[in-house]
Structures are given as structure tokens and as C-alpha cells.
Amino acid sequence: MLEEALFxxxxxxxxxxxxxxxPLTALKLQSQIFKRAVAKGDPEAYSKERIDRLMSEADRQVxxxxxxxxxMLDISRLRTGGxxxxxxxxxxxxxxxxxxxxxxxxxxxxxxxxxxxxDEVTISCDRQRMEQVISNLLNNAYRxxxxxxxxxxxxxxxxxxxxxxxxxxxxxxxxxxxxIFERFKRSVPAREISGLGLGLYIARQVVESHEGCIWVxxxxxxxxxxxxxxxxxxx
Amino acid sequence: xxxxxLIIDDDEDVREIMKFTLETEGHxxxxxxxxxxxxxxxxxxxxIPALIIVDYLMxxxxxxxxIKELRTHQSWEASTVPLAISSxxxxxxxxxxxxDDVLRLCKPMELDDLLKLVSSFTHRQHxxxxxxxxxxx
Numbered sequence: 001m002l003e004e005a006l007f008x009x010x011x012x013x014x015x016x017x018x019x020x021x022x023p024l025t026a027l028k029l030q031s032q033i034f035k036r037a038v039a040k041g042d043p044e045a046y047s048k049e050r051i052d053r054l055m056s057e058a059d060r061q062v063x064x065x066x067x068x069x070x071x072m073l074d075i076s077r078l079r080t081g082g083x084x085x086x087x088x089x090x091x092x093x094x095x096x097x098x099x100x101x102x103x104x105x106x107x108x109x110x111x112x113x114x115x116x117x118x119d120e121v122t123i124s125c126d127r128q129r130m131e132q133v134i135s136n137l138l139n140n141a142y143r144x145x146x147x148x149x150x151x152x153x154x155x156x157x158x159x160x161x162x163x164x165x166x167x168x169x170x171x172x173x174x175x176x177x178x179x180i181f182e183r184f185k186r187s188v189p190a191r192e193i194s195g196l197g198l199g200l201y202i203a204r205q206v207v208e209s210h211e212g213c214i215w216v217x218x219x220x221x222x223x224x225x226x227x228x229x230x231x232x233x234x235x
Numbered sequence: 236x237x238x239x240x241l242i243i244d245d246d247e248d249v250r251e252i253m254k255f256t257l258e259t260e261g262h263x264x265x266x267x268x269x270x271x272x273x274x275x276x277x278x279x280x281x282x283i284p285a286l287i288i289v290d291y292l293m294x295x296x297x298x299x300x301x302i303k304e305l306r307t308h309q310s311w312e313a314s315t316v317p318l319a320i321s322s323x324x325x326x327x328x329x330x331x332x333x334x335d336d337v338l339r340l341c342k343p344m345e346l347d348d349l350l351k352l353v354s355s356f357t358h359r360q361h362x363x364x365x366x367x368x369x370x371x372x
Contacts, residue, residue: 014324018292021323025343026248032346033256061248 008183012197019068019196023061030057071198075183078205085126085209089233092161093118093154095127099134100152103142117153121161122233129206133214136199137165137226144224145169156232160212163228171220180216203228238285239263240353243273243301244321245293249342253288256346257353269293270301277305277313284316286356288340291322298322302337317356 034054037045044050077083100114123130141150145167155162172180181204200214207214211231218224240262244250247268254264265282267273270293277284287305291298298320308314320333323342338352 018323021342022246022249025323026246026252028343029249029252029256029346029349033252033259036346037259057248057252 016068016072016196020065023064023068027058027061027065030054030061068196071196071202074202074205075198078202083129083205083209085129085206087124087126087210089122090125090127090130092121092123092125092130092163092230095130096134096152096154096163099131099138103135103138114150114152115154116151117155119154119156121154121156123161123210123230124233125210125230126206130210133203133206133228134163136203137163137228140199140226141165141167141169141224148223159232160229161232162230164225166223166225168223171222172216172218172224173220177216177218181214237263237357239265239282240357241273241277241284241287241316242266243268243270243287243293243298244290245269246290249290253349256349260350260353262353262357270296270298270304274301274304277316278308278311280312283312286317286319286353287313288319288321288352291320292324299333302333306334319352 034045037050074083096118097115138150138152146169148168150165150167150169152166153162153164155164181200183198183201204214207228207230212229214226214228216224216226240257242250242253242257242264244253244266245268250266250268254266257264265276265284267276270289273287273289274296276282289298289301296304302318302320305311305314305316305318317336317338319338319340321340321342321344340348340352
């Protein structure tokens with residue numbers, strides 16, 4: 001048991017190192033290219049186009065780093081007593097639409113109808129944390145979805161709000177369906193799909209701290225559906 | 236005739252910035268996001284690179300598997316092309332099994348190191364000088 005925990009911890013440290021150094025590689029080369037062009041007196045270095053490109057690329061790398069660091073800090077917070085949840089009434093359908101639109105360019109798979117059903121439903125939740133959960137599920141559907149379309153549904157049913165995110169990806173073996181929600185665990189080797197392997201663990205902690213539940217239904221080779229159920233506001 | 240530099244890296248941002256960097260310095264660059272597509276390209280033998288820089292950790296076929304596979308095809312002209320393996324992982328332990336002539340490039344790399352590495356091999360085509368005996372950048 002201890003050996004297994006140490007193995008996963010070491011593997012996580014190795015993955016974390018890789019994940020952090022990858023955006024740093026792009027960032028470092030970008031800044032050094034600019035520095036070199038300036039030192040050479042290259043007038044192109046100061047062109048609006050060049051600076052725009054440099055800044056937007058640098059911004060993207062910083063965003064990648066911020067997401068990674070946030071996930072790692074969350075793990076630390078969860079280990080030392082949980083994350084703080086500040087609930088407020090949130091229109092879940094609007095939040096899901098917002099998350100999809102935020103990542104639409106990245107998610108575009110040729111199928112414009114990501115959101116298949118969208119019931120109007122209000123829940124009481126920490127908006128930022130719930131956005132993190134939804135974005136995480138969307139990201140997973142995109143990354144594990146083999147480039148095929150994926151779909152989202154927001155439903156109000158049986159006294160709960162339900163979000164389901166379905167992909168047509170590689171699927172998850174039955175023995176891995178619980179494992180993927182554990183800290184540092186993943187269903188595929190790190191080299192196959194990048195990421196820290198923390199997203200679903202954090203998602204489950206956030207959902208459970210809202211008295212909700214999250215699980216996956218899946219068929220190997222056919223795809224997976226991640227389902228989140230949350231109490232309606234006032235329940 | 237100048238030979239291109241072949242870059243294989245699954246991370247689009249890293250791949251594109253390395254390509255841009257080397258192109259800015261006047262090198263022709265051919266980039267692939269995966270090792271299998273790169274092998275298919277090399278098998279065709281249309282263009283033989285001056286240097287191949289392959290990422291270590293990639294989905295499908297990783298950098299080590301790529302190098303081993305390439306070197307087994309001795310009939311391919313590209314099988315003797317100089318190779319560098321780049322890695323953002325903590326150590327290069329896993330690359331210990333690779334031949335000594337495969338260079339190691341640690342991410343995040345210094346721009347100067349990358350340019351030095353590439354120019355040493357592109358110059359080599361003309362003046363046959365070989366880069367230093369240090370195989371780790």
C-alpha cells in the first residue's frame with residue numbers, strides 16, 4: 001500500500017515536472033528570440049504584428065502554468081482541510097454555456113452543437129469552483145475524445161440538476177472507473193494524454209462539497225459520459 | 236544543398252516556437268506532431284534532414300522508440316542522420332539505453348544551445364567538423 005502510494009507520488013512529481021517545463025520551454029524560447037532580435041537591432045522585432053504574436057503566445061503559456069499551479073495548490077488545500085466554498089444562486093445552464101463559449105475555439109470539432117439539451121436550472125454553488133468542474137469535464141471530453149464530437153446536456157430531473165458530458169473517445173475500462181477520481185491516478189499512461197491527472201479528483205471533491213455526486217458511465221472504444229448531479233437551489 | 240531540420244514534438248506550442256526560431260535563423264524546418272508520421276516521411280527519403288530533434292515523451296511512439304526504429308532501418312538514408320532527444324522530464328535515466336551519439340537536450344533549453352546544436356550539424360555538411368565531445372546540452 002505504502003509502496004503503491006510512493007509510486008504514484010513519484011510518478012506525479014515526474015509528470016508535474018514535465019507539465020510545468022513544457023510551457024516554460026515555449027515561454028523561454030519566445031523571450032530569448034525577442035531579446036536576440038532586439039540585440040541584433042532587427043526592426044521587425046518592434047513590429048506590431050510580431051509583438052502581438054509574442055504577447056498572445058506568452059499569455060497562453062502563462063495561462064497553462066496558472067492552471068497547473070492552481071491544480072497543485074488545490075491538492076495541497078484538499079489535503080490540509082478542504083477547499084473553501086462560497087455558495088450563491090447560479091443559473092447552471094448559463095454557466096455551462098459560458099464554459100463552452102470560453103473554450104469553443106479549442107473544442108471545435110466540426111460539430112457546432114455541443115450543447116444538446118439545456119434546461120433552465122438554478123443551483124446554489126461556488127460559481128468559480130463549479131466552472132472549474134465543468135471546464136475540466138469539457139477538457140477531458142476534448143482530450144480523450146479522439147477528435148470526435150462530444151455533447152453536453154443540462155437537465156432538471158427528479159429534484160436534481162444534472163450535467164452530462166458525453167464523448168466518443170477511447171472509453172474507460174471498468175476497473176479504472178473509480179480509480180480516475182483518485183488523486184494522481186489516470187486511466188492511460190501520462191505520455192498518451194498530457195495533464196497532471198488531478199482534474200477529476202478535484203472535480204469530485206468540489207461536487208461532494210456541494211452535496212452532489214459525480215460518476216462515469218463508459219464503454220471501451222465507444223466513449224464515456226461523465227455525470228454530475230447537484231441539489232437544486234433551496235433543496 | 237541545405238538540408239532541413241526535422242522536429243518531432245507533440246506539444247504544438249513548443250513545436251511551433253522551435254520551428255519559428257530555426258526558420259528565423261535561416262534553416263528549413265519540417266515539423267511533425269508524432270513519431271510515426273515522421274518515420275513515414277523519412278522512409279520515403281524525399282528529403283534527408285541534417286538533424287532530427289525528437290521529443291522524449293509523446294503519445295503513441297515515444298522518442299526512444301522512434302530512434303530505435305529509425306536505426307533499425309539501415310537501408311534508409313535517414314537512418315544515419317544525427318539525432319537529439321529533448322525532454323522536459325526530471326532525468327534522462329530512461330534514455331540511458333540510447334546510443335552515445337544521440338544528443339540530449341533538456342527542456343526548457345537555452346536558445347543559444349538550440350542554435351549551437353543546429354548550426355554545428357548544418358555546418359558539418361559543409362566543413363565536416365563535428366560538435367564537441369559533450370553529448371548533453
